[in-house]
Amino acid sequence: MARYLGGRLLQAVGVLWAAYTVAFLVLYVLPGDPVSLLAGVDANDITPAQLDALRSRFGLDRPLIVQYLDHLVAVLHGDLGRSIVTGLPVSRVLAEAIPPTLAIAGAGLVLAIIFGAGLAIAANFTRRRWLANVLLGMPPLGVAIPSFWFGLLLIQWFSFGLPIFPAVGDAGFASIVLPAITLAVPTGAMIAQLLSNSVGATLTEPYIDTARAKGADRARVHLGHALKNAALPALTITGLIVGGLLSGTVVTETVFSRPGLGRVTASAVAQQDVPVVLGVVLFAAAAFVVSNLVVDLVYPLLDPRILGPGSGRRARTRPQPSEPLEERVTA
Structure with a gap:
């Protein structure tokens, strides 16, 4: 029974990791810029430098692999990050x-x-x-x-x-x-x-x-x-x-x-x-x-x-x- 349960637990961990990884890659590969959406399409008073500052604040200016590893380590420590839109903890x-x-x-x-x-x-x-x-x-x-x-x-x-x-x-x-x-x-x-x-x-x-x-x-x-x-x-x-x-x-x-x-x-x-x-x-x-x-x-x-x-x-x-x-x- 212990071996049976252990195998199922390993499969469960693998499924969680695969789901998170695939979702992360799909969301970051899709076209679009969440910072631009946050600023608003009519926000002409926001300069490119301010947009870059927002991207840096949310860590969106770093390489994809670095973002993935940072997010994964944070999730393993129970930190799901903060909402880009509201700023509240996820x-x-x-x-x-x-x-x-x-x-x-x-x-x-x-x-x-x-x-x-x-x-x-x-x-x-x-x-x-x-x-x-x-x-x-x-x-x-x-x-x-x-x-x-x-x-x-x-x-x-x-x-x-x-x-x-x-x-x-x-x-x-x-x-x-x-x-x-x-x-x-x-x-x-x-x-x-x-x-x-x-x-x-x-x-x-x-x-x-x-x-x-x-x-x-x-x-x-x-x-x-x-x-x-x-x-x-x-x-x-x-x-x-x-x-x-x-x-x-x-x-x-x-x-x-x-x-x-x-x-x-x-x-x-x-x-x-x-x-x-x-x-x-x-x-x-x-x-x-x-x-x-x-x-x-x-x-x-x-x-x-x-x-x-x-x-x-x-x-x-x-x-x-x-x-x-x-x-x-x-x-």
Whole structure:
């Protein structure tokens, strides 16, 4: 287990370094001058010498490799730098922006799991073929719906038509509901699509027939046997789900006029505020790494064979990879 965890931690560090390096190079290679944007296109009273002084102040006049190494060393010491636009520490900007984003992203993730898993289970559990076809046709529709359009539709229905939830702002729990639903629909559709296919394929396995022959009812077969194995592929896309939620907040927070990481990112990119963008990228990469690390730790709990045949007595007593996970239990 220690070797398994150590390998995953090394991969996590590599992902964080690669994400930061690629983002740094892309931001500094792109055309544009953040100092000129800060000064303003109509600021004719600013001389070239003053612009050079601003570049020197923010360290933008040094060679690219020197800037990269200085930024990397500072990040390793916990210093994300200062915003070129506001002058505030990037850590403070992120500390103020992350909580509102985590509120709607967390609520969206919970709703997405409930919606996706419920839809997948219902589609495979029902005996009515027409109903199963209707349920299985919903995930592609959920993925295809543009988030901004769906968010505006929710505002029209539940803010203007039925004044139940506020249309904009960050005013308590009620203001989280519509943005969370907007984020949950495409994410839940992705979960439902993958999980429904996985559950359907798992229900054709021989050990499922064995469980049915032993008298297991439909609920036990679907929830106790099939869902356990079918959940493994769905767990694999957790990193993509987290990334999708974070990227979706850019549109969602704009539509609902909410403060948060999405609006900070959009503003920083528009103003070429490189330190803030790098801080956002580092946070997003860290969220991706942590979510995937949690998935890697949950995998052995669902299937101990992942640890390998030499990882302990419990793992050695499990069936071999060619044998279904449930076959030894149901045989």
